[in-house]
Ligand SMILES: Nc1ncnc2c1ncn2[C@@H]1O[C@H](COP(=O)(O)OP(=O)(O)OP(=O)(O)O)[C@@H](O)[C@H]1O
């Protein structure tokens with residue numbers, strides 16, 4: 001007797017159909033597994049046996065063969081427990097074979113027969129919809145996540161409950177759909193790591209840079225002495241970014257799903273991610289990878305912000321590995337014979353001190369660093385990385401009289417309004433999903449065209465400051481954003497001048 005059960009494997013954030021075949025044959029009682037199972041899949045044997053036993057089913061004294069097809073695709077993780085158990089039940093004729101047809105199954109089994117959550121239920125739900133499956137079956141804790149794709153989802157607590165559902169003895173209600181649009185429209189609130197611009201005193205220049213960065217999706221680096229407010233400013237960014245669209249929210253959620261980082265009850269990621277990895281994070285934690293390839297911080301920050309505080313501390317090789325995702329908007333993970341890609345279109349925001357002691361260029365306090373120390377610190381930030389950062393901003397110490405006064409700047413909500421409008425202008429002109437920071441080639445030349453006066457100004461600055469071609473283009477993109485913030489159709493000399501000055505600002509380690 002041969003039974004077939006539909007399930008999935010993950011490739012990046014996509015689910016690929018996999019079929020679990022269970023055959024009961026003659027021969028010595030044993031259980032064989034074929035079709036590239038990894039360690040966790042092979043351990044499924046024991047979990048499945050125990051879960052069945054505790055659901056009142058004894059494995060037959062037969063030779064059991066379980067095949068995972070297609071055979072050339074590696075099968076990873078514990079999500080195959082449930083399809084295997086159901087295949088066994090169908091092969092033993094304890095479930096009608098047709099009850100498995102048109103349904104997609106995914107889940108880990110606890111020894112007592114409960115279903116435990118697994119990564120990848122949203123991609124599975126998207127695949128179920130694409131294939132026209134009538135029902136997706138996932139563990140209870142993954143139910144809401146499974147329902148995000150809009151298809152019919154049933155989320156049982158135990159294997160026994162699911163058996164009754166499939167037998168038609170006691171049908172389970174599908175997970176009710178949730179209206180997520182409301183959650184997406186909700187105002188971001190400050191709290192936890194998110195701060196409000198209303199609390200920032202002074203620092204007009206840095207506030208402006210933050211607004212420009214948010215509006216055009218530009219990367220930003222801030223340099224200044226300890227305590228000047230760099231970390232505070234960076235933590236204001238999430239509050240001024242526009243809301244995610246439902247499509248982007250689903251894509252971000254799929255990444256977090258595959259990473260196994262979603263919360264059960266409200267699994268949709270409705271806020272733009274703000275990731276703050278520590279400088280001691282491993283390469284895999286930052287970029288992604290591992291035995292079962294998981295997204296790293298660069299992908300968890302997709303459509304949001306990757307904040308690298310004290311960026312020179314991250315070490316050269318970690319920073320070098322950011323170049324690919326910064327350029328491509330996604331990141332390749334290869335291991336053994338296979339490679340996969342994860343989306344990684346994030347905005348890089350970073351902070352550093354001008355030197356190891358932090359006081360180089362400070363108006364009152366002397367710098368105690370030797371020139372060798374300064375050089376060594378500077379060398380950790382490579383030219384090519386700084387070249388990929390559009391906005392270089394100096395954050396000077398706040399004068400005592402400003403600190404003593406009440407903060408007088410706008411709130412994050414007010415700034416967010418302008419940022420959202422500037423983004424709408426960009427998307428209408430550049431095309432769906434294309435921010436000014438993403439412009440390149442012909443579209444950049446077309447949308448960021450300069451008039452005679454501006455062209456002259458850029459040429460002069462370019463000669464004097466020896467801009468690379470990349471820097472030249474980055475200045476054009478930032479000018480376009482500054483014009484968009486103002487609602488201007490074309491770039492004026494004033495917009496360009498401000499953009500140039502964002503490239504010269506700041507005492508950067510590495511910028512002499
Ligand atoms: N401009 C400011 N307005 C209001 N509070 C500020 C300002 N700058 C700094 N602070 C307060 O001072 C403290 C230190 O600021 P923050 O951590 O942002 O400094 P930093 O520039 O990141 O310093 P470091 O280089 O040491 O990391 C925080 O509690 C912050 O709230």
Ligand SMILES: [Mg+2]
Pocket residue numbers: 230231232309351
């Ligand atoms: Mg700081």
Ligand SMILES: [Zn+2]
Pocket residue numbers: 355356357358359360367368369
């Ligand atoms: Zn110093």
